[in-house]
Amino acid sequence: MTATAGTAATEARRAIVVLGMGGTIAGRAAVAADVVGYRAGVVPVAALLEGVPLPAGWRTEGEQVANVDSKDMGVPLWRDLLAAAYRHLQRSDVGALVVTHGTDTLEETAWVLQAVLQPERPVVLVGAMRPASALAPDGPGNLADALTLAADAAQRGIGGVWVTLAGRVFDARTVRKVHPMRLDAFAGGDAGPAAWVEAGRVRWLTAAMPAASADAARAARIDTVLAASVWPRVEWIHSHGGADGALVRALLQQRRAALAGGDADPPLAGLVVAGTGNGSLHTALTEALAQAAREGVAVRVTTRCAEGVVVGEGGRGGNIWPVTDLPPAKARIALALELLWRAAGVPVSPAGPGRRAE
Ligand code: ASP
DSSP: OOOOOOOOOTTTOOOEEEEEEESGGGBBBBSTTTTTSOOOOOHHHHHHHHHHOOOOTEEEEEEEEEEOEEEEEEEEHHHHHHHHHOOOTTTTTEEEEEEEOOOOTTHHHHHHHHHOOOOOEEEEEEEEOTTTTTOOOHHHHHHHHHHHHHHHHHHOOOOOOEEOOOOOOEHHHHHHOSSSSSSSSSEOOOGGOSSEEEEEEEEESOOOOOOOOOOOTTHHEEEEEHSSSSOOOEEEEEETTTOOOOOHHHHHHHHHHHTTOOOOSSOOOEEEEEEEEETTTOHHHHHHHHHHHHTOOEEEEEESSSSSOOOOOOSSSSSTOOOOOSOOHHHHHHHHEEEEEEETTTTOTTTTSSOOOO
């Protein structure tokens, strides 16, 4: 990752647009002590912003794009969010975006925004682990941190998509949800946090920023995604003890039926396989995948390990199919986008998304 060439915020760009998607940060329970049995995606984004301190010299604008539990994210909501984000990023008075979002699929949405928009201005995703109605909700503090991070990054000319939770900052590529309950539920794997937000200030730990590669095809890629109501069907499977390939064979049957017009669901187009360790795959699974590849299914290999990436060609997985350094949930999105863009004849972004820069 290289330093971004984003433009520093000027006086004319002093708005942070806050796009509400829902999640626990917008959740409510009947009882304040209940931090499990609440409904996510209830409180409007305007209410979330009430009383949250603003970075000096900035104003906020809220827009409710959706208000859902993020377990239900998918192409239609990603498309709505991409359209809203793209619209605001083209405004000259907007310095940064903040997206309030459920934590469960936040890393996937972060990667969708990064892979498709490659924004030159900062886009910060934020969530909470306790609902807004909790005795000690973490949402207001996290949202204040997100505004601080957005303003700081804009002022430094840092673009790209970032995530903050519990004072830590991660980039869209490395961030993963690693805990179902803890307030600091996100981690950045080997990379760790890129920055901390402390007492209203951002302490960057690294000079490495996501590149904002404004290559000529970016607009065509964005238009293609905004025009697509479905993405090529990519499923994500694991190798494991006893992985006999039956799941792949069932998916191939679905693909054959769909291609013959006998199944209304889109045909399987790609498979992301989270291999054991350094991307190794059970021999029986490998045989089923080879059959899938012969029938035109794109196969990508990653690791099911919580940290690290497949090194070299991988162990009996990557030496057959391309390896990605993305974790499985993001690798699935990357392959779907790659197939979507290839089908539209649009160049896939440099080094990906989700492919190693050679
Ligand atoms: N289920 C919630 C969601 O992802 C969890 C959260 O926001 O933390 O919307």
